[in-house]
Amino acid sequence: MRASLVAALFTAHVRLSRIPVSAAFSGASSPDPPRSSSAADSYVSRSTANPDASAPFYSGSDDRRARLDAALSDIGLEASVITDSPEFRGSAALRMYTSFILPKSEGALASAQAPQRASVIANSIAFMVREHRSHQEEWLCNHDRSLEEVRSLEGPAHPLTIILDNVRSAHNVGNILRAAEAGRLEKVYLCGMTPAPPNKKVLKTALGAAEYVNYEQMGSTLELVRNLKERGVVVWGVETTSKSRPLWKVVMPKPVALIFGNELVGVDTEVLKLCDGIVSVPTYGLKNSLNVATCASVLIWEALRQWEVEPENGTEGN
Structure with missing residues (x-):
């Protein structure tokens, strides 16, 4: 039993690391090669592009995606900006998008099914996108001064x-x-x-x-x-x-x-x-x-x- 538990934990770790199990057992330990610029440019979120059909609450994901994409389009934001761009890889906006399509609990699923929920989530995602982009613009002065800066004022x-x-x-x-x-x-x-x-x-x-x-x-x-x-x-x-x-x-x-x-x-x-x-x-x-x-x-x-x-x-x- 202990051996099976260790094997299960190891397999889970491998999946989280996104390393093929076969490669892990073969002894491959060299780090992944650096991502080329072309690879980065063609980045597509795995969880949103090809969601795992075995995931809990997968049923209805296509419908939820269509509703959310339409709601985003209505406010002038295309879903591909979030799902296909390396800029938003691992971002809060992408996580919220994914969580709506693949909810993780019965409560989240019930909430996602509400008629106006896609619109609410779309507006939240749009805000996160704006916030993310504002942090990239050096000319925006949208942060407080430090105490040292204030003390330096004459x-x-x-x-x-x-x-x-x-x-x-x-x-x-x-x-x-x-x-x-x-x-x-x-x-x-x-x-x-x-x-x-x-x-x-x-x-x-x-x-x-x-x-x-x-x-x-x-x-x-x-x-x-x-x-x-x-x-x-x-x-x-x-x-x-x-x-x-x-x-x-x-x-x-x-x-x-x-x-x-x-x-x-x-x-x-x-x-x-x-x-x-x-x-x-x-x-x-x-x-x-x-x-x-x-x-x-x-x-x-x-x-x-x-x-x-x-x-x-x-x-x-x-």
Whole structure:
């Protein structure tokens, strides 16, 4: 029995290695010769070109292949790009394609038989193809800088402080922290009930940026505003009011603190009364305001744009 078990394991190993059993027993041990360019150019996936008829759930594979190929064609991607190209050999896209045609469990088979499943899988494969190709293009800057690269950038943090006055959504807070890190801002204050790290939802949308942001939790926005003004910081509220000045018509002072309020009630009116000025982002539809995280990003990059063009702006926006 032990001998038969060893033989079975050896045969399985040989199959996985894709070495003919006869060659293995004959003592052939030399490595395969290097693949020629012509061989690479003519590469065809074995599992998809000639699926093993003895594989579990092989029945219906031709129909699943036809459905998936048609779904891929509908979104502008030919299956041969994945199955015949060495570029996608061993790729996630090819594995997903193969798994749909030859599912490995009863559950996967039942899922593959669902009417819309081929379309869902086709879109997932198309995304994987785009992702794969984007990684091959050196001119795309779609990766984060290293800490060394960030430290090598000249200049201190931009003199812009963000104050969140009782912002409710942890997702919004995370997005704003991410924007603050990307803009290299001086500080972010999280006031009142505003969620803060290590809140999981905050960290999820911050995408790793929170640990690189200088932030602080404060109980009272009013006390914070008074303190900042005593230190010479110009404080603006960002709110839609009859007293607001359109963002496009103001000049961002240095240093400046911008206050963003709760998603439902906005910035506390008592806080607005203490502000040196109030600005708003003009809207042109039914809604009179933007999502608070979107609005914060607009204000941050407008400030950076102005300071990039004219580094020595005054405080004409007061």
